[in-house]
Amino acid sequence: MPEPRLTSQGMRVLNAFIEAGHVELSGADISERTGMLSGTLYPILIRFREAGWLKDRWEDDSPIELGRPKKRFYRLTPSGQRAFERGQEKAMSGAIAWAR
Numbered sequence: 216m217p218e219p220r221l222t223s224q225g226m227r228v229l230n231a232f233i234e235a236g237h238v239e240l241s242g243a244d245i246s247e248r249t250g251m252l253s254g255t256l257y258p259i260l261i262r263f264r265e266a267g268w269l270k271d272r273w274e275d276d277s278p279i280e281l282g283r284p285k286k287r288f289y290r291l292t293p294s295g296q297r298a299f300e301r302g303q304e305k306a307m308s309g310a311i312a313w314a315r
Contacts, residue, residue, distance in 0.1 A: 219262040221302045224251065228259050229268070229299040232291035239272075239288040260289060268295030 219225070231248040232240060240248070246256050263269045270292055274285040291299075 218298070219266050219268075221298060221305075224249075224255060225259055225263070226299070226302045226306070227251070228256070228263065229291065229295060229302070232289075232295070233299060237291055239290045241286045241288055243286070245289070263295065264289070266294075266298075268292055268298050 227249045269289045271289045
């Protein structure tokens with residue numbers, strides 16, 4: 216599978232993990248950190264998970280015990296970290312070229 220195209224929205228998602236200190240984040244956490252609505256966010260999370268940039272897991276507790284649906288947690292993988300770094304480099308080279 217080819218790598219997903221890394222848009223500014225995708226960079227915001229990856230940056231949320233960087234700023235959080237590489238901890239697991241739920242979709243709601245990521246939405247809060249990025250300001251993205253679920254219709255924009257979840258397709259990005261799916262693409263990044265399929266590309267291996269994110270790993271996911273479901274919350275362990277039962278929805279009955281929780282009194283709510285289970286949350287899915289995501290974490291950044293080393294390949295996701297590298298994708299973020301490549302995105303930063305590309306953005307910086309574009310900014311430098313624009314400034315010339």
